[in-house]
Amino acid sequence: MQFKKLKARRSLLVLLGALLLGLSTGAVTGSLVAIVQKLTVREVDGGRILVASVGVLLAVFAFYTVLRFPTERRLAKYYDEKFGLGERVRTMIAFSGADGEIHKAQREDADKRLGAAVRAKGASPRLLLHLVAPIIAAALVLVAIFLPVHTEDGGEPPVTDPDFNLSTWQEQALLDLIETVEASALHESPKAGVVEELRSLLLTLKSVKKVSAMKNAVISTVTAVNKEINDHNEYDLIGEKMRNTVNPAVIRLGAAVASLRGTLVGEELDAIEKALSGDVAYSQAAAIASSVGSALTGSGARTDGALYLALLAFADELDAIADSEATFSETELTEAVKVAIGHAKDTVSTALLAESTNEGVRNTVVRRLLQIFGITEDELPASERPKDAGAGGSDGGYDGEDSDEELNSGGLGSGDMVYGSDDTVYDPESGEYLTYGEVIDRYFAKVSEHFMDDNVPEELEELVSAYFAALYNGDK
Amino acid sequence: MDIQNNTKASENVRVKEFGEAIARVRAELARDVVGQSDIIDNVITAIIAGGNVLLEGVPGVGKTRLVRSLGRVLSLPFSRIQFTPDLMPSDVTGTVVVKKDASGNMVNVFRKGPIFSSLVLADEINRATPKTQSAMLEVMQEHKVTVANQSYVLDEPFFVLATENPIEQDGTYPLPEAQMDRFMFKLIMKFPAASELVDIVKMTQVTMAETASAVLDGKTILEMRALASSVPVIDEILDYAVRLVSGTHPELDSSPAATKKYVKYGASPRAAQAIVTAAKVRALMNGAFNVSYADIDALARPVLRHRIKLNYTAVNDGRTVDDVIDMIVSETKKK
Numbered sequence: 001m002q003f004k005k006l007k008a009r010r011s012l013l014v015l016l017g018a019l020l021l022g023l024s025t026g027a028v029t030g031s032l033v034a035i036v037q038k039l040t041v042r043e044v045d046g047g048r049i050l051v052a053s054v055g056v057l058l059a060v061f062a063f064y065t066v067l068r069f070p071t072e073r074r075l076a077k078y079y080d081e082k083f084g085l086g087e088r089v090r091t092m093i094a095f096s097g098a099d100g101e102i103h104k105a106q107r108e109d110a111d112k113r114l115g116a117a118v119r120a121k122g123a124s125p126r127l128l129l130h131l132v133a134p135i136i137a138a139a140l141v142l143v144a145i146f147l148p149v150h151t152e153d154g155g156e157p158p159v160t161d162p163d164f165n166l167s168t169w170q171e172q173a174l175l176d177l178i179e180t181v182e183a184s185a186l187h188e189s190p191k192a193g194v195v196e197e198l199r200s201l202l203l204t205l206k207s208v209k210k211v212s213a214m215k216n217a218v219i220s221t222v223t224a225v226n227k228e229i230n231d232h233n234e235y236d237l238i239g240e241k242m243r244n245t246v247n248p249a250v251i252r253l254g255a256a257v258a259s260l261r262g263t264l265v266g267e268e269l270d271a272i273e274k275a276l277s278g279d280v281a282y283s284q285a286a287a288i289a290s291s292v293g294s295a296l297t298g299s300g301a302r303t304d305g306a307l308y309l310a311l312l313a314f315a316d317e318l319d320a321i322a323d324s325e326a327t328f329s330e331t332e333l334t335e336a337v338k339v340a341i342g343h344a345k346d347t348v349s350t351a352l353l354a355e356s357t358n359e360g361v362r363n364t365v366v367r368r369l370l371q372i373f374g375i376t377e378d379e380l381p382a383s384e385r386p387k388d389a390g391a392g393g394s395d396g397g398y399d400g401e402d403s404d405e406e407l408n409s410g411g412l413g414s415g416d417m418v419y420g421s422d423d424t425v426y427d428p429e430s431g432e433y434l435t436y437g438e439v440i441d442r443y444f445a446k447v448s449e450h451f452m453d454d455n456v457p458e459e460l461e462e463l464v465s466a467y468f469a470a471l472y473n474g475d476k
Numbered sequence: 477m478d479i480q481n482n483t484k485a486s487e488n489v490r491v492k493e494f495g496e497a498i499a500r501v502r503a504e505l506a507r508d509v510v511g512q513s514d515i516i517d518n519v520i521t522a523i524i525a526g527g528n529v530l531l532e533g534v535p536g537v538g539k540t541r542l543v544r545s546l547g548r549v550l551s552l553p554f555s556r557i558q559f560t561p562d563l564m565p566s567d568v569t570g571t572v573v574v575k576k577d578a579s580g581n582m583v584n585v586f587r588k589g590p591i592f593s594s595l596v597l598a599d600e601i602n603r604a605t606p607k608t609q610s611a612m613l614e615v616m617q618e619h620k621v622t623v624a625n626q627s628y629v630l631d632e633p634f635f636v637l638a639t640e641n642p643i644e645q646d647g648t649y650p651l652p653e654a655q656m657d658r659f660m661f662k663l664i665m666k667f668p669a670a671s672e673l674v675d676i677v678k679m680t681q682v683t684m685a686e687t688a689s690a691v692l693d694g695k696t697i698l699e700m701r702a703l704a705s706s707v708p709v710i711d712e713i714l715d716y717a718v719r720l721v722s723g724t725h726p727e728l729d730s731s732p733a734a735t736k737k738y739v740k741y742g743a744s745p746r747a748a749q750a751i752v753t754a755a756k757v758r759a760l761m762n763g764a765f766n767v768s769y770a771d772i773d774a775l776a777r778p779v780l781r782h783r784i785k786l787n788y789t790a791v792n793d794g795r796t797v798d799d800v801i802d803m804i805v806s807e808t809k810k811k
Contacts, residue, residue: 086764086766086768086769086770087710087712087713087766087767087768087769088764088765088766088768090710090712091708091709091710091765091766091767092766094708094710094711095708095710098708100706102491102703102706102707102708102765103708105491105765106708106765106766109764109765110765110766
């Protein structure tokens with residue numbers, strides 16, 4: 001039957017057309033992706049090109065086939081209109097199951113006329129349009145192949161994501177860092193979490209294949225370490241709340257607490273001691289106690305935290321003084337204030353020292369990670385970067401003297417303290433006098449860059465890494 | 477032609493004979509009637525489809541001659557009724573008269589009126605009184621006459637071609653729309669073209685008599701009618717015909733803009749029946765085995781022009797009913 005033949009032929013043509021269009025659009029898509037990658041100085045990612053191309057091919061194939069696949073009714077209407085057959089073919093299809101004599105005659109007549117019309121005029125679809133897409137696709141493919149990768153200086157495009165393999169010295173350095181943290185004076189609560197994060201990083205880096213993935217893993221670990229310690233330390237939380245009260249003395253004390261500087265805290269407490277004298281002593285004491293108390297309540301800090309307890313005790317002592325207005329003499333008042341201030345200095349600075357130690361450990365861990373894996377601080381989010389040594393003045397004790405406890409407990413201070421020397425050396429490049437620790441850091445950073453460029457033989461790399469590891473560990 | 481007895485032949489042969497028979501009818505009629513090919517085709521269509529025709533034309537264009545020749549060609553008895561204001565219903569249907577039979581008894585005998593024929597020309601039907609018109613139209617509808625409680629069935633095929641004179645309006649009783657609806661077609665017989673008029677004059681100078689010969693008979697026409705009824709129509713075309721007729725009603729939201737603007741009220745469902753039935757016949761007459769959109773379009777004017785009432789806006793804009801029908805067809809096609 002002529003119509004059946006035409007339908008089969010048409011179906012095949014639609015499938016071929018769909019395939020042709022799909023291949024063309026797939027090639028266009030892949031070419032465009034490659035061109036964009038080349039022009040934006042990216043590495044030409046074959047996998048991504050393939051996925052995009054195949055995806056578009058399948059989608060276009062499916063869409064075109066569904067849209068154009070000839071149903072009998074659709075095809076019948078097409079031929080009736082194309083050849084002016086007066087609805088003969090449609091009638092033939094609509095009544096294909098009817099067995100009346102006139103229906104048979106109608107089918108014969110329709111099929112005969114359709115055949116004659118096809119022979120006379122041809123039934124081929126417009127092929128020209130189907131060739132446009134492949135031509136465009138071929139042109140774009142050629143452009144994508146021969147287009148050079150764009151570089152800003154016209155030189156060889158950098159390898160933007162080289163391979164990564166965890167070296168022996170990096171692994172050892174990480175293990176050493178873990179040991180160091182475990183032996184440090186970092187509070188037990190965040191310590192377990194920090195150690196766990198570092199161990200997890202080690203496991204992850206053993207399976208990472210690209211530098212970008214390595215950096216992501218290290219930065220994630222830095223973020224996690226920061227969180228562990230931030231969740232534990234509360235000086236900023238409490239200090240900020242105290243700064244938001246209305247009492248000037250409490251505001252200044254809060255600022256000192258937030259700065260983590262014991263000396264500043266001592267100075268503010270001395271100022272409070274001076275203010276609590278004379279006629280206004282009792283009212284001032286009550287006001288300060290109330291402000292400190294409300295700041296502590298509203299801070300959300302742990303009620304069993306050392307800093308919280310220290311400040312709470314201070315507020316309680318001031319409350320007791322305020323309540324003793326009727327009974328205290330001038331001398332008793334002065335004595336009570338001195339005692340309260342003395343207690344506060346001891347307890348608050350001790351609490352601050354612990355939190356300062358935590359901060360110090362955090363800074364060192366973060367810097368060490370960056371050094372080991374050749375990551376600059378700029379690559380970290382701003383909020384995750386270590387605070388400068390001395391910023392906030394984590395000097396532990398309130399009188400500005402170094403605490404032996406801090407050093408002897410194995411706590412990690414800034415570079416100059418680790419090596420037990422605060423000698424400086426002149427740096428001709430910057431013209432500055434740098435501490436020993438800073439010099440080591442800079443040398444190690446440069447060494448790490450050379451390691452990343454694969455310019456150093458592996459055996460020498462291990463030797464140099466071991467040398468710096470020994471320096472960092474304080475080995476002689 | 478012996479369509480019915482040719483049982484072994486396929487329908488293809490019967491349809492071929494159908495087309496050939498129509499061609500012979502056309503050829504024979506052309507010997508007596510010059511031009512008016514559309515009118516002739518539509519009249520033949522109506523006869524085969526079982527409908528009646530209302531023919532409008534000025535005097536002398538050949539209405540009577542056409543019907544008379546048709547009677548000869550189709551071997552059908554022909555009668556002509558000239559309607560006048562004093563024509564009574566019994567003048568049309570017949571009446572009971574008293575006669576003396578062979579034994580000398582007075583008996584009532586029904587004397588058949590001119591309606592008892594196969595082809596009836598009802599000339600100037602709009603001149604008769606409404607009562608006479610309704611008697612006529614009742615016969616057209618039921619194909620039987622009831623007189624003195626006695627029914628007389630008319631022989632099939634039965635076809636009425638009624639005429640209206642568009643010029644003389646004084647003393648006429650225009651057919652009400654409900655009665656007009658009973659005519660399958662309304663055809664307008666125009667004044668012949670100059671060349672046609674020359675041919676008419678030449679022909680009638682030779683002889684005024686009709687010379688067409690018989691080529692069909694009533695039985696064959698009934699067979700052709702049965703054949704035509706089985707012609708297939710696809711749903712899309714049925715839907716199109718229905719939309720066309722529905723589109724003549726201005727109160728419907730789906731009606732074309734032309735309907736809403738110019739039509740006062742539209743065609744009845746009989747119009748949809750008429751257009752499809754006639755389209756089947758037309759398809760066969762043109763050698764096709766199925767109804768096409770072209771068949772429906774060609775029959776839109778004859779079927780709808782007497783079933784649509786235009787409003788004053790149409791009159792004001794100078795739109796004829798045929799103009800409005802063409803607009804409705806055009807807008808319906810676009811949907």
